[in-house]
Amino acid sequence: MEIxxxxxxxxxxxxAEKKISSTEVFEFxxxxxxxxxxxxxxxxxxxxxxAKKDQDFLPISIKDNFCTKGIRTTAxxxxxxxxxxxxxxxxxxxxxxxxxxxxxxTNMDAWAHGSSTETSDFGPTRNPWNLEHIPGGSSGxxxxxxxxxxxxxxxxxxxxxxxxxxAAWCGVLGLKPTYGRISRFGLIAMASSFDCPGIxxxxxxxxxxxxQILSGKDELDATSAQKPPExxxxxxxxxxxxxxxxxxxxxxxxxxxxxESFEKIKKxxxxxxxxxxxxxxxxxxxxxxxxxxxxxxxxxxxxxxYDGIRYGRSRKFFGTEAKKRIMLGNFVLSAxxxxxxxxxxxKVRDRIKLDFEKIFKDIDLILSPVxxxxxxxxxxxxxxPFFGELIDKFNEPAxxxxxxxxxxxxxxxxxxxxxSLQFVADHFQEAKLLNAVYQIQQETNFFEVIQKGLExxx
Amino acid sequence: MDKKMRSKVKIDTDYLSALxxxxxxxxxxxxxxxxxxxxIDFIRNLQQLPPTKQKPKEKIENIFxxxxxxxxxxxxxxxxxxxxxxxxxxxxxxxKII
Numbered sequence: 001m002e003i004x005x006x007x008x009x010x011x012x013x014x015x016a017e018k019k020i021s022s023t024e025v026f027e028f029x030x031x032x033x034x035x036x037x038x039x040x041x042x043x044x045x046x047x048x049x050x051a052k053k054d055q056d057f058l059p060i061s062i063k064d065n066f067c068t069k070g071i072r073t074t075a076x077x078x079x080x081x082x083x084x085x086x087x088x089x090x091x092x093x094x095x096x097x098x099x100x101x102x103x104x105x106t107n108m109d110a111w112a113h114g115s116s117t118e119t120s121d122f123g124p125t126r127n128p129w130n131l132e133h134i135p136g137g138s139s140g141x142x143x144x145x146x147x148x149x150x151x152x153x154x155x156x157x158x159x160x161x162x163x164x165x166x167a168a169w170c171g172v173l174g175l176k177p178t179y180g181r182i183s184r185f186g187l188i189a190m191a192s193s194f195d196c197p198g199i200x201x202x203x204x205x206x207x208x209x210x211x212q213i214l215s216g217k218d219e220l221d222a223t224s225a226q227k228p229p230e231x232x233x234x235x236x237x238x239x240x241x242x243x244x245x246x247x248x249x250x251x252x253x254x255x256x257x258x259x260e261s262f263e264k265i266k267k268x269x270x271x272x273x274x275x276x277x278x279x280x281x282x283x284x285x286x287x288x289x290x291x292x293x294x295x296x297x298x299x300x301x302x303x304x305x306y307d308g309i310r311y312g313r314s315r316k317f318f319g320t321e322a323k324k325r326i327m328l329g330n331f332v333l334s335a336x337x338x339x340x341x342x343x344x345x346x347k348v349r350d351r352i353k354l355d356f357e358k359i360f361k362d363i364d365l366i367l368s369p370v371x372x373x374x375x376x377x378x379x380x381x382x383x384x385p386f387f388g389e390l391i392d393k394f395n396e397p398a399x400x401x402x403x404x405x406x407x408x409x410x411x412x413x414x415x416x417x418x419x420s421l422q423f424v425a426d427h428f429q430e431a432k433l434l435n436a437v438y439q440i441q442q443e444t445n446f447f448e449v450i451q452k453g454l455e456x457x458x
Numbered sequence: 459m460d461k462k463m464r465s466k467v468k469i470d471t472d473y474l475s476a477l478x479x480x481x482x483x484x485x486x487x488x489x490x491x492x493x494x495x496x497x498i499d500f501i502r503n504l505q506q507l508p509p510t511k512q513k514p515k516e517k518i519e520n521i522f523x524x525x526x527x528x529x530x531x532x533x534x535x536x537x538x539x540x541x542x543x544x545x546x547x548x549x550x551x552x553x554k555i556i
Contacts, residue, residue, distance in 0.1 A: 086537035220530060222521040289501040300478065309550050311541035316481050323482060324490055327474040328497060334477070344504045350512060385493035386500070 003028045005454050007203035008058060008152040008210075015056050022057045023049065029059050029103055033150045036457055041125045042135075042144040045072050045105040057101040061151035063142050064105040065112060066197075067186040068092055071102065075188045076110040076120040076138075079306055079317040089186020090218045091155060091197050098213045103151050106141030110319050111303065112157060112190045114138050115165055115388035116381045119321040124378060127170060129417055129453055133375040136166030137388075142200050143170040148457040153201040153210060159191045160291050161370075161388075161395030163198030164407040164422055169375035171409045171418030171453040173437070175199040175207045178427050179402030180225040182211075183218030191298035192223075194291075194399050202450050204438040207406070208232035211430060227428055235431045236438040244269065244423075245279035245363035250394055255373045261410040261419050262367070268444055274436075277363055282355050286348055287396040292389045293332050293345035294400075300329025353401045360426040365436055367423055369394050370407040374417035398424045406433045408440065409449035418449050467502075469494045 001019050003011065014020045026049040037043050044064050050057060062068070065075040067085035069092075074080040088096070095102075109119040117125040117140025125140040127133040128148035135144040139156025143166035146154050156163045158176045167174025175198055182197040189195060199210045215229040246266075251259045266276060303326055308314035318326070332341035359366070371391060381387035389396070398405045407422040425432045441447050471487040471494075482490060535548055544551040 083541055086533060086540060087531045285503060286507065289504045292497065292501050293504075304479075309542065309544050309552055310538070315479055318480060320486060320489070323475070323478070323480050323486070324493055326478045326480060327469075327471070327490065328494055330477050331469070331474055331494070331498070340505065341501065345501075347512075348504055348507060351507075351510065354512065385496040 004458060005149060005451065006152065008060070008201065008206040009203070011152055012058055015058070022055060026050065026057070026059055026101075026103070029151060033104065036148055037150060039126065039131060040128055040144050040148055040150070041123050042106055042141040042148065042150055043104040044074060044076070044107050044122055044141070047071060047102045047104055050101040057099050059103040059151060060095060060100045061103045061106050061142060061145045061154040062092065062095075063108050063139050063154070063156045065108060065157055065188040065190075066091055066155065067188070068102060068105065071105065073105065073188070074122070075112070076108040076122065077317070077319070077322070078121040079312045079315075081313065083311055085186075087186065090183035090220060091214055092186065094214050095155070104145075106139070106145050106154060108141055109138035109321070111188070111299070111322050112138040112159065112162055113299070113321045113325055113388070114381065115161060115391045116376075117141060117166070118378065118381055119319060121319055126378070127375050128457060129171060129375065130415075133377055133417065134169070134380070136169035136371075136375065138162040138166075139198070139200065140166045143167050143172060143174070146170070146172045146200050146202060147453050149454045153199070153206050155210075156198050156200050157187055158196050158198045158399065159194035159295060160399035161392030163200060164370050164395055164405060165392055167200050168370040168407045168409075168420030168422075169418070171420075171449050173201050173204065173207055173409075174407040175201075175211065175430070175433070176399070176405050177211060177215065177430055178225070178404045180223050181227070181404065181428065181430065182214045183221040183224045185218055185220040189302040191295040192302065193298060194295060202454075204434055204441050205233060205236065208236055208434050211434075225428070230431055232431055232434055235435055238435060239439070240432070240435050241273040241275070242364035242432060242436055243275045243277060243362070245277050245359060245366045247279050247281045247366065247368055249280070250284065250368045253372055254369045255413065257411065257413045257419055258369050258372075258421070262369075262421060265367075265410060265421065265440070265444070265446070268440075272439060272443060279359055279363065279366065281359065281397065282352055284393040284397055287352060287400055288389050288393050290345045290348045290352065290400055291396040292328075292386060293341050294349065296325050296329035297333050297342050298329070299325045300333065349400050352397055356397070356401045356403060356426070364429075364432055365423045365425050367421060370420045370422045374413045374415065374419060394422070403427060404430045404433055406437055408437050408446070410446050412449055412452065418453065467495065467498045469498070
């Protein structure tokens with residue numbers, strides 16, 4: 001029975017039907033990692049095969065900023081090179097409860113500071129579509145692990161684009177739920193008012209399945225939402241007709257093929273009965289600044305705890321990107337600048353939230369680009385003073401407002417790299433996102449992009 | 459926009475690195491200064507937004523946990539010791555401040 005290219009749920013079914021064992025599945029992926037990961041560098045740590053006779057486990061990779069009991073967790077930084085957590089993040093606990101087991105911990109920008117996975121202290125991850133290109137980030141290792149089929153799915157995390165953007169550049173699906181939908185407990189904090197665990201997968205059903213497992217209130221995370229998990233999988237089969245809002249100015253500075261893909265998808269969805277409406281949102285140029293200021297302030301606060309006393313090594317092991325962010329965070333919080341920068345950014349954050357609140361009274365979903373271009377070449381990020389924030393300008397508005405969003409593949413550009421778009425929904429409307437993307441998966445050939453990507457690594 | 463905000467911000471990397479308890483070498487300082495000043499130059503665009511009379515959207519309330527009453531993770535001193543190179547006789551050893 002061939003495992004290659006199968007979705008997580010398809011593997012689950014094969015195991016349940018006793019057509020294949022858990023041990024064989026884990027061995028299959030561990031062998032693939034051994035064979036291919038030297039070229040990609042998606043993994044920082046490979047777990048042992050946990051499968052035992054008569055126990056049905058499913059493999060999944062997880063970003064290295066989720067605490068995993070007994071398994072080294074570095075957040076991509078040499079500060080935590082020897083850190084072995086004594087507890088599991090709630091996400092890990094929930095995965096284990098649902099009989100999923102960790103295949104390995106994936107590479108990431110150090111502390112999730114970046115959008116290319118090049119700021120990792122353990123070397124960059126390369127894009128499986130073209131090894132001279134970056135996979136995006138900060139969950140670049142997770143996206144690359146799924147794109148090269150070194151793992152059937154992965155858990156990443158996002159503050160503003162770190163799941164959607166690498167998923168887009170690696171030609172797979174990236175779901176960022178509503179802030180608070182999934183517990184942050186045990187996720188190494190970057191910017192606490194944005195941080196959100198997310199899902200990277202090959203199939204919409206896998207996204208729905210994993211979201212169902214991971215969502216829900218957690219007593220250990222005061223910001224987790226009281227809402228119980230929903231039946232996302234069941235909801236996929238409904239043929240809903242949504243009203244889609246399109247912020248046309250978002251497409252102005254994008255690669256022409258992204259706009260062309262949008263036109264194609266618009267026609268198909270209109271045939272399915274979807275309605276389209278032009279909308280005007282606050283310019284993403286302001287979202288870049290709001291995100292940069294508040295995120296840096298929260299980074300400075302969160303990284304202040306690393307003193308090399310209780311765990312981890314001393315502050316001299318911080319890389320340049322982390323230093324830059326900590327220093328800017330302290331700058332915007334310092335006397336004389338606090339009101340002009342931090343407070344002003346919080347006020348504009350409120351304006352952006354209200355803007356979305358108003359927009360979602362008339363529409364169900366927003367359709368927009370994820371990134372202005374397909375994957376860039378290695379080293380590009382060095383040219384920009386704040387690369388991540390500029391490249392994620394279409395992802396920051398939703399992250400600032402805590403909204404859920406999903407990126408999905410829509411084609412391949414002339415350079416042979418995957419193109420993507422994203423849907424954004426109102427708070428806790430993940431079911432709408434998944435339903436719309438599932439209809440696209442069923443009704444178009446767009447998802448062939450995913451298979452084409454996998455074939456490069458058969 | 460007040461006068462201070464109109465003029466270009468000059469970053470003092472020595473001051474900011476000390477405030478952040480970070481050590482930076484001269485070459486790094488040069489790059490950091492340039493990048494930080496370019497970033498600040500960009501983020502000042504928020505000052506251009508006309509003010510509104512909008513009230514803060516939501517009130518943020520602190521949630522406090524009672525100190526020492528619960529240990530939901532059942533962590534032990536042994537667990538604390540595992541990741542610290544500075545744990546002796548049940549306490550973390552820290553450097554002198556004074």
